[in-house]
Amino acid sequence: MIVAERKPFEEIYECVKRHRKVLLLGCGTCVTVCMAGGEKEVNVLANQLALAARDRGDDVEVMEHTITRQCDDEFFDEATMKKVAEVDAVVSMGCGVGVQFCAAKFGDTAIYPGLNTKFYGATLEQGVWAERCAGCGECVLGDFGGVCPVARCSKSLLNGPCGGSADGKCEVDPENVDCAWQLIYDRMERLGRLEELEENRPMKDWSTNRDGGPRTVTREDVKL
């Protein structure tokens, strides 16, 4: 899923106070799972904003609404569009994709991001999420025992660990980050495939990554 974190309150408040009527729009998919921008978080933030506006004497009315997904046309139903039409601005509590989808849909209504979108990741435990995929566009996981050196090695090294691997940890953040190459080594050893790691991997073609420019996927077979 896409993992995001809510922006600091004051940063959001600075945007909100420029308007009279604001809609906080939650998203029911990834950011609900990572507890950043779902119905619950929308409700908490709406109350905080309303309280702050009252205390500081700012004339702002805050409304709440959450849809299933902000990155798909079909979830922007009539009720949602009606709510948007009533406000001066929308704070999207979706990921960066949701914010942009809203901006494109809502025409002349101002739109602000309520979250900082972080990465494609997984839940490690309640309250802890970690990056697992860099979306490079050419998956190499099959060659590395299911551990990604592109996303999980701090230097995206494809030919083994750098000198900064110590006790299974990455020197860049030994508290929180495992050395991807220690994980790769352990997995490949377990799979009896260590000799594959002795092969020299050529330079990666980064044109399938963001380096090739913004990307699109078109499937002619499923287009309507």
Add this chain to the structure above:
Amino acid sequence: MSEQKTLKSGSRLEKILTEGHFAVTGELGPPKSADVEIIKKKAGYLKGVVDAVNITDNQTAIVRMSSMAAGLFALQAGLEPVVQITCRDRNRLAIQADVLGAQACGLRNILCLSGDHQRFGNHPGSKNVFDMDSIQLINMLKRMRDDKVFACGDEIRNTKKQPVVEPRPFIGAAANPFGDPFAFRVIRLAKKVKAGADFIQTQCIYDMERFKRWMTEVVNRGLHEQVYILAGITPLKSVRMAEYMRDKVAGLSVPDGLIERLEKAENPREEGEKIAVEQIQEIREIPGIAGVHIMAIEAEKSVAGLAEKAGLLPRPA
């Protein structure tokens, strides 16, 4: 080493190693300013003391004069530079451009490194590149030199009518026998050799026992016959420095015995030099070692004394 004596680069370092001399390389950190005098001064300390000198490339991710420019000044000052190139700051276009420039400037040795992560330096908010890793960098240089092609496969010539003028570097790489997983450390060296490394400089050695274990593996695989291995030496200047090396540098262990010796010494700096001399003598006895790489960090002045005491002087012509 190979029977044929055709030189790949013609660098002094290559000649010295090919002739079977025990090589000595040093290190010169470029200034954190545009001050050329510092390079000249440091070069003066190292001239005649080492066969070649590494010019670091934004070492520890702290901005310094470029290794290419500082290397050129070191060359003019009578040293033979080993220009370091990291994968952190430049992509394949920029690196190949610099390799052509290095050749044109007469810089004959290039050391290929992944590079310290920018988190440790003075621009932690910068974007890193890592278009390739050090092993891929080695191979890119080898292909430029031996196959006379760029990474994209194009021939290294200005136009179809003009001649191929390829860079001819003596290709170096680093090895860290002290990082984890230990079993992968020799594999990584083997990959660097396969990629085309001509010489290796190791991380500084304090844990001699582990280094010897690593070298045994190296020799068992016959890697010492395919690549010249220069053992890294960094003289300890104080107890604080030893503790810093032990605690702050990932993948580096400093045995308690060494720290105790520094603690008990009246003059820790002299004791550190004494330890380094002993290390060099011990390393010379290890099968498969072709030389030493003395990294006296911001202490270039001390190298001559150390080399003298370790019996490394005079250097061959």
